[in-house]
Amino acid sequence: MKSRFFKNLTETQTMELARQTASLLPEGANLALCGDLGSGKTHFAKGLGHGLGIPQGIWITSPTFTLINHYQGADHKFYHADLYRLGHEDELFEIGFYDLVKGPEILAVEWWDQFPGTYPEQIIKVILEKVSPITRNLQIQSEHPSFKAEQLNLL
Secondary structure, X not given: OEEEEEEEEOHHHHHHHHHHHHHHOOOOOXXXXXXXXXXXXXXXXXXXXHHOOOOXXXXXXXXXXXXXXXXXXXXXXEEXXXXXXXXXXXXXXXXXHHHHHHOOOEEEEEOHHHOHHHOOOOOEEEXXXXXXXXXXXXXXXXXXXXXXXXXXXXX
């Protein structure tokens, strides 16, 4: 497993790291965004979406109530899902989640760690930990052979 760790990131740095991550993602990449409430999962998803070419004027919002939001980037479709409100993994079938996992789109999922048995083999996990009101630690773990986590670099 490849892993990179970044310490004491601000919201801006988190979004910049996500933009860089977007440029390294292979087609059909699935990302599990893990962390407690307020740890920065949605900020990471925003940066990821903008890195995929979604214009800055498009609001990338938390899909807590809609469950799945869809965006069209420059070259990729981007799906942002939030499984926080789901109580059982059977509900993943009901919302068409597995079709997205198997598709060519980029998929970022908040609270996927509630159902770890449903991770695909080549999952990219982004683990966020709130350190203070303005900083967080971020770790990226990947089993995906095409994802080059070692190329991520915050200046």
